[in-house]
Amino acid sequence: MSHAENLPLASSSSSSVVDVSPQRMLFFLLLLLIVRTPCPVVTASPPTMALWRHGNRVSIINICQHLETVDGGLTVRCSGLRLKQVPLGLSNRTTRLFLNKNLLTSLPADSFYDLFLLDELDLSYNQLSSLEAGCFSGLESSLSFLDLSSNRLSTLDPAVLGGLQVHANLTHNPWHCDCRMQLSVPQLVVDSSSLAEIVCQTSDISNPGAVGIPLVLLVEDWDLCLSVRRTTDILTLTTMLLWFLMLICYFVYYIRQNKLFARQHWDYLKFLENRVPFPDFTPA
Structure with missing residues (x-):
């Protein structure tokens, strides 16, 4: 009789364990994961x-x-x-x-x-x-x-x-x-x-x-700085020679142009002398 009386209790206790323990275990597992999982901490070095x-x-x-x-x-x-x-x-x-x-x-x-x-x-x-x-x-x-x-x-x-x-x-x-x-x-x-x-x-x-x-x-x-000075001297000398050649070329061009103009002017004067006789201003 005592065994039969205890059986429902055991059964009741067993059902209580079955109903409550999974919830508690789930709670403890979640708590354990939260505690052991490293939280992302933002640091700024x-x-x-x-x-x-x-x-x-x-x-x-x-x-x-x-x-x-x-x-x-x-x-x-x-x-x-x-x-x-x-x-x-x-x-x-x-x-x-x-x-x-x-x-x-x-x-x-x-x-x-x-x-x-x-x-x-x-x-x-x-x-x-x-x-x-x-x-x-x-x-x-x-x-x-x-x-x-x-x-x-x-x-x-x-x-x-x-x-x-x-x-x-x-x-x-x-x-x-x-x-x-x-x-x-x-x-x-x-x-x-x-x-x-x-x-x-x-x-x-x-x-x-x-x-x-x-x-x-x-x-x-x-x-x-020696090589720089040499390079500078060479550049200066080259520039002076170029300017000198340009000046000579300009003088040659100028003289030739003047000679051509003078020749053309002289030829024109000769042409006028041959075409138009000059009046005779000899006094009567």
């Missing part, structure tokens, strides 16, 4: 933000580190942000600007025109291959240190410097040593320890020994 904000160059400055100095100046560090151009809107109180370890490929004119207090500029470890004339315009009186090391620069035009007199680091660039380099380097104060690392990868000099040696040694042994 400085390089990513720099890429997103590439279209708005002013907002990129918000990512740069700003540090105010004791004298009221400003140190702006934009290193390693994958910048492809110099950001606009930099404060004119900036005295030190670090743009190293970015993706800059060129510097257009007036890139730092408003930074008239800039004393130090670091452009190292970029991909600079060209510097337009006037890119350092406005920095002639303030800039004292310029770092262009570890880029892709092959030549340095005096027009690019625009009268700068600064300490410069030009090492680790594939320099093509020509007359422009010979004229530009004396405008810069280069540390004697780094002169040996300004190596000529190529040169205007045909001598194979001029490749792979420091620029300072190349200038000591060869005049890189």
Whole structure:
């Protein structure tokens, strides 16, 4: 009897387990999946933000580190942000600007025109291959240190410097040593320890020994502007000869034209003399 009485209970308990457990198990499984599944968290590291904000160059400055100095100046560090151009809107109180370890490929004119207090500029470890004339315009009186090391620069035009007199680091660039380099380097104060690392990868000099040696040694042994002077002299001489020949041709043409005109005039006078007799003015 007791077994029969317990049977419905067991049956009831069994039915309760069958009805409730799947729901609980489903709930626990869903909860377990939610807990263990990594949620997509949107993070924005400085390089990513720099890429997103590439279209708005002013907002990129918000990512740069700003540090105010004791004298009221400003140190702006934009290193390693994958910048492809110099950001606009930099404060004119900036005295030190670090743009190293970015993706800059060129510097257009007036890139730092408003930074008239800039004393130090670091452009190292970029991909600079060209510097337009006037890119350092406005920095002639303030800039004292310029770092262009570890880029892709092959030549340095005096027009690019625009009268700068600064300490410069030009090492680790594939320099093509020509007359422009010979004229530009004396405008810069280069540390004697780094002169040996300004190596000529190529040169205007045909001598194979001029490749792979420091620029300072190349200038000591060869005049890189000599070929330019010779070319200029040849062009000047050729131009003078051409002008001289043109002048001679013009004189010959002028004389021939005058001779032809004089002959035609003389023949006409003879014709008139033969056709029309002159009246006799002999007094009676």
